[in-house]
Amino acid sequence: xxxxxxxxxxxxxxxxxxxxxxxxxxxxxxxxxxxxxxxxxxxxxxxxxxxxxxxxxxxxxxxxxxxxxxxxxxxxxxxxxxxxxxxxxxxxxxxxxxxxxxxxxxxxxxxxxxxxxxxxxxxxxxxxxxxxxxxxxxxxxxxxxxxxxxxxxxxxxxxxxxxxxxxxxxxxxxxxxxxxxxxxxxxxxxxxxxxxxxxxxxxxxxxxxxxxxxxxxxxxxxxxxxxxxxxxxxxxxxxxxxxxxxxxxxxxxxxxxxxxxxxxxxxxxxxxxxxxxxxxxxxxxxxxxxxxxxxxxxxxxxxxxxxxxxxxxxxxxxxxxxxxxxxxxxxxxxxxxxxxxxxxxxxxxxxxxxxxxxxxxxxxxxxxxxxxxxxxxxxxxxxxxxxxxxxxxxxxxxxxxxxxxxxxxxxxxxxxxxxxxx
Numbered sequence: 225x226x227x228x229x230x231x232x233x234x235x236x237x238x239x240x241x242x243x244x245x246x247x248x249x250x251x252x253x254x255x256x257x258x259x260x261x262x263x264x265x266x267x268x269x270x271x272x273x274x275x276x277x278x279x280x281x282x283x284x285x286x287x288x289x290x291x292x293x294x295x296x297x298x299x300x301x302x303x304x305x306x307x308x309x310x311x312x313x314x315x316x317x318x319x320x321x322x323x324x325x326x327x328x329x330x331x332x333x334x335x336x337x338x339x340x341x342x343x344x345x346x347x348x349x350x351x352x353x354x355x356x357x358x359x360x361x362x363x364x365x366x367x368x369x370x371x372x373x374x375x376x377x378x379x380x381x382x383x384x385x386x387x388x389x390x391x392x393x394x395x396x397x398x399x400x401x402x403x404x405x406x407x408x409x410x411x412x413x414x415x416x417x418x419x420x421x422x423x424x425x426x427x428x429x430x431x432x433x434x435x436x437x438x439x440x441x442x443x444x445x446x447x448x449x450x451x452x453x454x455x456x457x458x459x460x461x462x463x464x465x466x467x468x469x470x471x472x473x474x475x476x477x478x479x480x481x482x483x484x485x486x487x488x489x490x491x492x493x494x495x496x497x498x499x500x501x502x503x504x505x506x507x508x509x510x511x512x513x514x515x516x517x518x519x520x521x522x523x524x525x526x527x528x529x530x531x532x533x534x535x536x537x538x539x540x541x542x543x544x545x546x547x548x549x550x551x552x553x554x555x556x557x558x559x560x561x562x563x564x565x566x567x568x569x570x571x572x573x574x575x576x577x578x579x580x581x582x583x584x585x586x587x588x589x590x591x592x593x594x595x596x597x598x599x600x601x602x603x604x605x606x607x608x609x610x611x612x613x614x615x616x617x618x619x620x621x622x623x624x625x626x627x628x629x630x631x632x633x634x635x636x637x638x639x640x641x642x643x644x645x646x
Contacts, residue, residue, distance in 0.1 A: 258604060258645060258646060259604045259605045259606075259645045260601050260604055260605070260606050260625075260626075260642040260643060260644055260645060261324035261642070261643040261645065262326075262601075262606050262607070262608070262640055262641075262642060263323060263324060263325055263326060263327065263328050263640060263641045263643065264326065264327040264328070264638050264639075264640050265290060265292075265320050265327075265328055265330070265627075265638070265639040265640060265641060266320075266327050266328060266329050266330065267294055267295075267330075268294040268295060268296040268297070268316075268318060268330055268332075269294075269295060269296060269297045269313060271297070271311065271313065272294075272295040272313050273636070273637065273638070274292070274294060274637075274638070274639040275629060275637045275639065276615075276616045276618055276629045276637075276639075280292065280293060281293065281339075281340045281341055281342060281343070282618040282619045282627050282639070283340070283343040283347065283619050283627075284619045284620065284621045284625055284626075284627050284641070285343075285345070285346060285347035285621060286345070286346065286621055286622060286623065287322050287347075288322040288621070288623070288625050288641065288643055289319055289320065289321060289322050289347060290319065290320040290619070290627055290641055291317065291318070291319050291320075291333065291340060291343050291347060291350070292317075292318055292320075292340060292639075293315050293316070293317060293318060293339040293340045294315070294316065294318040294330055295313040295314060295315050295316075296313065296314055296315075296316050296318075296332065297311060297312070297313055298312045298313065298314045299311075299312055300312065314337045315337060315338070315339050316332045316333070316334060316336075316337055316338065317332070317333045317334040317338055317339065317340045317350060317352065317359075318330045318331065318332060318333055319331060319333040320641070322643075324643050328641070333350075333361075334350065334352065334359055335364075337354075338352040338353060338354050338355075339352065339353035339354065340352065340353070341353045341356070341378075341379045342379050342380065342381045342382045342388075343382065344382045344383055344384045344386070345383065345384055345442070346384050347361065348360065348361045348362055348384070349361070349382050349383075349384065349385075349386045350382075351379040351382050351388060352366075355369055355372070356369055356370035356372060356377065356378065356379055357369040357370075358382065358386060358388060358420060360386070367386070367420045368418075368419075368420030370388065370390055370418055370424065371423075371424055375392045375393075375394070375414075375424070375426075376392070376393050377390040377391065377392050377393075377416060377418065377424055378390060378391045378393065379391075379418075380437060380438065380439075380440075381437075381438075381439055381440050382440070383440050383441065383442055383444065384442060385442075385444075386419065386420060387417055387418075387419055387440065387444055388417065388418040388419070389415070389416075389417060389437045389439070389440040389446055390415075390416045390417065390418050390424065390437075391413045391414070391415065391416070391436060391437070392413060392414040392415075392416050392424075392426060393411060393412075393413055394411070394412050394413070394414060394434075395411055395412075412433065412434040412451075413434055413435065413436045414426055414427070414429065414434060414435055414436075415427040415429075415435040415436055415437035415446060415448050415463070416437075417437075417440070417444070417446065417466075425466075427446065427463045427466065427468070428463075428466070428467070428468045429450055429468065430450065430468050430470075431452060431453075432450035432451055432452050432453075432459075433451055433452060433453040434450070434451045435448060435449065435450045435451070435461070436448050436449055436480075437463070438480065438481065438482045438483065439481075439482065439483045439484045440484070441484050441485060441486045441488075442486045443486070444465070444466075445462060445463065445464050445465075445484060445488070446462065446463040446484075447460075447461075447462055447481035447482065447483060447484035447490055447491075448460075448461055448462075448463070448480065448481055449461055449479065449480035449481065450468070450470065457477075457478045457497055458478045458479060458480050459471070459473045459478070459479055460473070460479040460480050460481040460490075460492050460493075460494075461481060462481060462484070462490070471490075471492065471520075474494060476496060476497050477494050477495060477496055477497060477515075478494070478495055478496075478497055478515075479492055479493060479494040479495075480492065480493050482517070482540065483540060483541060483542040483548075484542070485542050485543060485544045485546070486544050487544060487546075488522075489519060489520065489521045489542065489546055490519070490520040491517055491518070491519055491520075491528075491540055491542050491548065492517070492518045492520055492525075493515055493516070493517050493518075493537075494515050494516055494517075494518060495515025495516070496515065515536070516528070516529065516530065516536075516537075517529065517537045517540055517548075519542075519546065519548065519589075521546065526592060528540070528548060528589045528594055529552060529587075529589075529594050534554055535552055535553070535554050536552065536553055537550060537551070537552050537553075537587075538550070538551045538552060538553050538584065539551045539616075541617070541618070541619065541620050542620075543620050543621060543622050543624075544622045545590075545622055545624070546590070547588065547589070547590040547620065547624060548588070548589040548590070549586065549587065549588050549589075549597065549617035549620045549626055549628075550586070550587060550616075550617055551584050551585070551586055551587070551615065551616045551617065552584070552585060552587045553583070553584050554583050554584075554585070584615050584616070585597070585598065585613060585614065585615060586598065586614040586615060586616055586617040586628050586629075587617065588600050588617070588626075597614045597617055597626070597628065598612075598613045598614045601614070601642055606642065608630070609630075609632055609633070610633060611632065611633025612630050612631065612632050612633060613630070613631055614628045614629070614630050614631075614640075615628075615629050615630070615631045615637070616628060616629040623644045624644035625641065625642060625643050625644045626641070626642040626644075627639065627640070627641055627642075628640055628641075628642060
């Protein structure tokens with residue numbers, strides 16, 4: 225029996241997601257990784273293995289400490305329906321110490337049961353899921369909480385100063401496409417920032433009907449997107465010093481700024497509007513993993529992976545050195561209707577899948593070169609178990625250390641840390 229309290233809200237209907245992830249990055253000199261040390265992150269209890277899930281957040285700080293959520297054994301409880309005692313497991317924010325040992329054991333990092341929503345780059349500011357509270361690691365105290373009543377806000381990311389990027393949820397009644405009849409309630413969002421001292425501040429949207437932020441950097445610049453009523457198509461946007469700046473939009477495409485680092489480099493996902501099925505889905509802001517992710521750097525745009533009907537980027541994280549890791553999918557994209565907004569600051573997209581022949585693999589992109597992460601680390605001396613592949617890269621720091629999910633030949637999965645060595 226598990227004492228798990230999942231974050232509610234943010235999903236209406238079917239949603240496909242690789243989970244919530246945060247890469248912790250602090251300023252560091254640019255390094256080219258010549259090798260990595262592989263460490264398996266042990267679960268708090270062998271009864272509940274670690275993995276990437278739709279509601280999991282993973283982070284790694286500049287000192288290679290890993291933060292996440294793990295379920296801990298709490299004892300036994302009498303289950304009347306079974307007339308027997310059953311083990312009880314409860315989620316806690318958990319830390320794995322910096323180590324290059326083959327396996328690393330975790331410890332509880334926050335004393336009260338909770339789950340990690342977001343972590344600051346230095347690992348000192350933690351947003352907790354259950355009650356949307358900001359926890360300061362140094363003082364071991366909760367310093368504030370997002371409003372849980374209207375307007376209800378959910379945390380997305382937090383920077384080192386404790387500035388939280390949030391999502392305000394709102395319900396709106398809209399008409400279906402002309403070919404359909406009736407109306408329905410559509411969950412829309414508004415981007416906002418929050419500080420313990422000043423409270424919640426909704427970011428301006430201009431003429432847009434809704435907005436969502438996906439990332440925030442050290443200076444408080446927010447990367448995200450706005451959606452106009454007239455087009456019902458997302459457009460990538462930045463909020464600089466609280467002011468809205470729409471990014472250039474390519475005709476007949478939708479876009480979103482999904483990551484931003486402290487240097488102002490931005491990852492933008494762009495996809496053709498034509499990739500969305502016709503009908504209500506377009507009205508609902510169809511997001512399909514059929515587009516391309518670009519790095520914007522001082523006016524120069526670089527595609528991480530050229531548009532390809534058989535390969536597409538599903539999630540990505542960016543560090544301050546301009547290195548990107550994440551997950552790419554293979555197979556034919558099968559777009560499905562998205563019934564609600566994604567909460568994922570990495571813009572992992574609900575409502576899309578690959579065909580039966582498709583697969584997901586971790587990748588790394590740096591200096592303009594896209595590489596499969598399994599091949600990349602093997603070429604740098606990492607010995608993976610026979611038949612094992614890295615399927616998700618979920619966190620990255622400025623040293624180049626990576627947290628990833630590894631799938632064994634048996635089909636079992638493990639979380640691992642790849643500690644970068646210059």
